[in-house]
Amino acid sequence: MNEKQQPALSAMSRWETAAALCWIPIHVVGLPLLLAYLRPGISAADLNFWVYVIGTAYLGSFCIRFLRRDFDPLCDNLPRILIQILVFYGYMLLGNLLVGGLLNLVLPGQNPNNQAVADLAAEAGGKITVMTVILAPVLEELMFRAGLFGLLRRYNRVLAYAVVILAFAAYHVWAYALAEPLYWLFMLQYVPVTFLLCRLYEKTGTIWSSILLHILVNAVSLWALSTLRGLGL
Numbered sequence: 001m002n003e004k005q006q007p008a009l010s011a012m013s014r015w016e017t018a019a020a021l022c023w024i025p026i027h028v029v030g031l032p033l034l035l036a037y038l039r040p041g042i043s044a045a046d047l048n049f050w051v052y053v054i055g056t057a058y059l060g061s062f063c064i065r066f067l068r069r070d071f072d073p074l075c076d077n078l079p080r081i082l083i084q085i086l087v088f089y090g091y092m093l094l095g096n097l098l099v100g101g102l103l104n105l106v107l108p109g110q111n112p113n114n115q116a117v118a119d120l121a122a123e124a125g126g127k128i129t130v131m132t133v134i135l136a137p138v139l140e141e142l143m144f145r146a147g148l149f150g151l152l153r154r155y156n157r158v159l160a161y162a163v164v165i166l167a168f169a170a171y172h173v174w175a176y177a178l179a180e181p182l183y184w185l186f187m188l189q190y191v192p193v194t195f196l197l198c199r200l201y202e203k204t205g206t207i208w209s210s211i212l213l214h215i216l217v218n219a220v221s222l223w224a225l226s227t228l229r230g231l232g233l
Helices: 014-038 044-062 064-076 078-104 112-123 125-153 157-177 181-204 207-230
Strands: none
Touching (some): 014 044, 044 064, 044 112, 064 207, 112 207, 125 157, 125 181
């Protein structure tokens, strides 16, 4: 679609953007370290859950007007957007199949982030389900799509895609790749979904479309990981 024919990309205010961008390092490093310091012995499941609860509450309240503004175009075009979400999910599956096949030639075994989520779900299924299916899509879309992508796209569209794909992929694997450098290659698995989340946000003009796609991706992935774990695979 020609960019001129697309809905105008929703934009955070200056303060909303600042809040989203500033929260990224706090979410990734600062808050987990603080909670671990304040609650020695806290389980990994509880640590991750509260990092997302606090982050979603903070950024959600700070960006409530933005979320409300973006809700109207979602409601006005709901059937079309839901179809686009399903189409984009299909694209993601194809992209994952291609990338996964290539990675299996180099890195046999499961993505360590996926394995960690499956382990956490086995430890505290309810909390991890809420975190993965509800909290993570809202918080991560506000930080990476509305905040980072929305800001950079004002200046350079190609740069916006490149930076957000790199940042979102690194966000999911850096903690494991620091111990095993080969794990950086797993960043490739996040290229299709990150590109499609950005593209859907851009195409529909509402952050709620990428939030809903993110919810679908995480819900199906968590169900698949839990099912495979239950089967001992």
